[in-house]
Amino acid sequence: MLDMGEAxxxxxxxxxxxxxDLMEIVALSLRVSLTATIAACAIGLPVGALVATSRFRxxxxxxxxxxxxxxxxPVVVGLIVYLHLSRAxxxxxLGLLYTPAAMIIAQTILIAPITAALSRQVIEDMHxxxxxxxxxxxxxxRQTVQALLWDARYALLTVALAGFGRAVAEVGxxxxxxxNIDHLxxxxxxxxxxxxxxxxxxxxxxxxxxxxxxxxxVNALVHSLRLTAVRQAYA
Amino acid sequence: xxxxxxxALLCATALPMAASADSILVQSxxxxxxxxxxxxxxxxxxxxxxxxxxxxxxGTGQAIRNARNCDGDVxxxxxxxxxxxxxxxxxxxxxxxLMYNDFVIVGPAxxxxxxxxxxxxxxxxxxxxGAGALFASRGDDSGTHKKEVSLWAGxxxxxxxxxxxxxRETGSGMGATLxxxxxxxxxxxxxxxxxxxxxxxxxxxxxxxxxxxxxxQYGVIPVSPEVCPSVNADxxxxxxxxxTSAAGQEAIGAYMVDxxxxxxxxxxx
Numbered sequence: 001m002l003d004m005g006e007a008x009x010x011x012x013x014x015x016x017x018x019x020x021d022l023m024e025i026v027a028l029s030l031r032v033s034l035t036a037t038i039a040a041c042a043i044g045l046p047v048g049a050l051v052a053t054s055r056f057r058x059x060x061x062x063x064x065x066x067x068x069x070x071x072x073x074p075v076v077v078g079l080i081v082y083l084h085l086s087r088a089x090x091x092x093x094l095g096l097l098y099t100p101a102a103m104i105i106a107q108t109i110l111i112a113p114i115t116a117a118l119s120r121q122v123i124e125d126m127h128x129x130x131x132x133x134x135x136x137x138x139x140x141x142r143q144t145v146q147a148l149l150w151d152a153r154y155a156l157l158t159v160a161l162a163g164f165g166r167a168v169a170e171v172g173x174x175x176x177x178x179x180n181i182d183h184l185x186x187x188x189x190x191x192x193x194x195x196x197x198x199x200x201x202x203x204x205x206x207x208x209x210x211x212x213x214x215x216x217x218v219n220a221l222v223h224s225l226r227l228t229a230v231r232q233a234y235a
Numbered sequence: 236x237x238x239x240x241x242x243a244l245l246c247a248t249a250l251p252m253a254a255s256a257d258s259i260l261v262q263s264x265x266x267x268x269x270x271x272x273x274x275x276x277x278x279x280x281x282x283x284x285x286x287x288x289x290x291x292x293x294g295t296g297q298a299i300r301n302a303r304n305c306d307g308d309v310x311x312x313x314x315x316x317x318x319x320x321x322x323x324x325x326x327x328x329x330x331x332x333l334m335y336n337d338f339v340i341v342g343p344a345x346x347x348x349x350x351x352x353x354x355x356x357x358x359x360x361x362x363x364x365g366a367g368a369l370f371a372s373r374g375d376d377s378g379t380h381k382k383e384v385s386l387w388a389g390x391x392x393x394x395x396x397x398x399x400x401x402x403r404e405t406g407s408g409m410g411a412t413l414x415x416x417x418x419x420x421x422x423x424x425x426x427x428x429x430x431x432x433x434x435x436x437x438x439x440x441x442x443x444x445x446x447x448x449x450x451x452q453y454g455v456i457p458v459s460p461e462v463c464p465s466v467n468a469d470x471x472x473x474x475x476x477x478x479t480s481a482a483g484q485e486a487i488g489a490y491m492v493d494x495x496x497x498x499x500x501x502x503x504x
Binding site for chain 2: 086088089097179181199200
């Protein structure tokens with residue numbers, strides 16, 4: 001019934017054809033998910049570092065909540081963002097619903113907890129090693145956080161990639177707030193859902209393979225950048 | 236500072252992709268989108284008027300809810316009572332019949348309930364239930380689901396008692412329900428346009444068709460600018476008028492998939 005070979009054939013043909021519509025969808029997928037990843041890191045990394053380096057009452061509860069939020073269901077995030085951005089909602093006047101910006105907002109909310117929770121763990125481990133050293137230098141919290149974020153940058157790249165992976169693969173949130181509008185808000189995952197609903201399973205699977213190649217490409221790029229940076233650092 | 240930069244970032248990425256000034260958003264049922272009608276029809280409209288049309292294709296129930304939230308300029312769906320209610324509530328300026336096709340029941344080639352060839356839909360449904368054969372329902376408050384529920388209401392069977400057993404409510408769109416129904420060997424009620432353009436038919440074929448009760452009417456409604464000041468009222472009106480004009484109706488009637496006409500224009504002259 002399902003021919004994987006056919007799907008691979010479709011995927012290869014799609015990529016080789018350089019089909020304009022496909023390129024548009026791929027570009028939007030990358031733009032939305034990469035922007036969301038940057039935004040989520042801008043929020044999540046400082047929060048994670050701050051929680052990692054401070055001690056306060058109820059910290060345990062905060063950690064549990066942060067970790068639990070990593071499992072936010074995309075559909076629920078989509079629904080909440082929809083209710084806020086809808087013309088009938090509190091932020092409706094912005095006119096953002098059914099635009100790439102709405103999709104970026106939804107994905108940012110979805111993956112910010114991932115970047116915060118994972119970076120918290122990474123930085124806490126590192127902080128345990130450096131705590132005495134920092135104390136002897138009399139660094140402020142801000143300086144400590146900055147130093148830790150910088151020292152942990154390679155591990156944090158992996159955190160960012162985990163967030164990107166979640167963003168680029170989710171369909172529930174972008175479907176609701178983007179609306180899967182052709183040439184405007186259609187991304188890889190919503191296109192796959194659409195082709196599945198049309199019963200065109202080989203094309204849907206072909207698009208899925210293209211999406212996986214895309215994720216592979218982004219990860220390979222980041223990996224090679226990291227290698228270059230490390231090599232220069234030791235040069 | 237970070238927040239400011241973020242806002243700037245979001246704005247910068249949003250602006251170039253914002254819908255162009257003269258564009259409208261249509262909240263639509265899925266069959267018109269999945270069957271390729273819009274891909275064929277909308278460029279003709281855009282060329283004639285310069286108005287860009289964006290389509291959000293969801294079930295009729297969700298399309299109406301979205302339009303009630305003012306998240307769309309035009310409603311194009313197929314559930315006449317719900318559409319008339321929408322206009323009666325002041326949410327739409329007017330409703331016009333646009334086109335029709337019909338619903339069919341599709342089933343596996345071995346036809347376990349023996350309903351193939353029946354023309355009356357309600358005896359066929361009773362027979363399916365009586366035989367304990369599987370039936371996959373949309374279960375999502377869509378136009379097709381509303382129609383199906385109304386058909387069951389006229390039979391001696393209450394399918395909700397068999398929910399989860401022989402009556403399988405997928406809670407998803409037409410295509411997803413067809414995929415699921417075909418996967419489990421269940422009968423499915425679908426609109427003909429979706430069925431003809433559906434590509435994962437396997438051994439399924441139409442088993443029941445031709446009953447007058449299976450008539451499927453589509454309507455078009457511009458969203459009221461009085462309730463929703465944000466709508467692009469002029470362009471929405473122009474879209475509804477063009478669809479129901481001689482040119483629009485002719486274009487709808489000319490759309491074919493596999494040599495078959497999917498939608499039959501019937502706007503009032």
